[in-house]
Amino acid sequence: MAKVKSEAAADASETKERYTLGYSSQTIQQLQRRTAVREAGFLLPHLRPGMHLLDCGCGPGSITVGLAEAVAPGQAVGVDIEPNEYRSAWLQAAKTTGINLHFGCADVYRLPFAANTFDAAFLHNVLSHLRQPLAILKGIYRILRPGGVIGISHPDFSGQLISPSDPLLERDHELYWRLVEHNGGNPAIGKHQRGLLHDAGFVRVEAVAKYSTVGSQDGVRMRAMYGGRRFGGSAIAQQMIDLGWTNRAELEQIIAAWRKWSEQPGAFMANATVTAVGWKE
């Protein structure tokens, strides 16, 4: 398979990986709204009570909670490279869920587990931030037992739909895309997942693309608020300014463009998410 963009970039660049979204309380709260039913619904039919499951790059763990319920009394383990920012969310999640859920610190490039340990693995919005997704998936293949299942889900922002369009909203898209790539990720990784799982050794790989849509008054208002937050003093905005790609005045214009967009009666936006499942033979 041809190299996906982020791996090609890794060869060419000395830039280190950096998790673009950061760990502001707003970002963490946003992640905490995620659920296994919504975000891991494609994997749930393949989970069984008693399985041993790993959620890689689990963030605050709100999806892991639902995965733990699906495999109980089997154990679910959530790992993330940043334990400090998530500590209180993890304590809360483990308290409400029971004894079969554990969280810990681990780098997905060097998972500290023996071969053939888990029956199921899950990654949601993690590979899109990392340079070498194939190396990570090969590592997960190693720690899955024969017959084990993997489920992965990532966006592909190359399929973005937006109306009415506006050069400033296109600039937003371009700036964010460039920043994710600069930080070592791939904002269009979704479409590569089937190939990546296949190249990592998984079989019977199936992938599906779905659009998440912003097409109601409330949805449009929320998206415009998010656009404002992203460019209104966040770590993302600061990094773009530090890199010399933009300045506060342009970011203010982008925020105003989101507001104007949200006031249009026909405002609509949608982005593709690709999910894929595969098995270790």
Ligand SMILES: C[S@@+](CC[C@H](N)C(=O)[O-])C[C@H]1O[C@@H](n2cnc3c(N)ncnc32)[C@H](O)[C@@H]1O
């Ligand atoms: C967008 S968040 C997704 C969190 C969670 N999977 C979810 O969907 O709610 C990406 C997560 O990947 C974690 N991460 C980034 N690099 C990592 C690495 N090398 N090893 C483990 N986790 C990593 C970040 O700390 C962050 O929590």
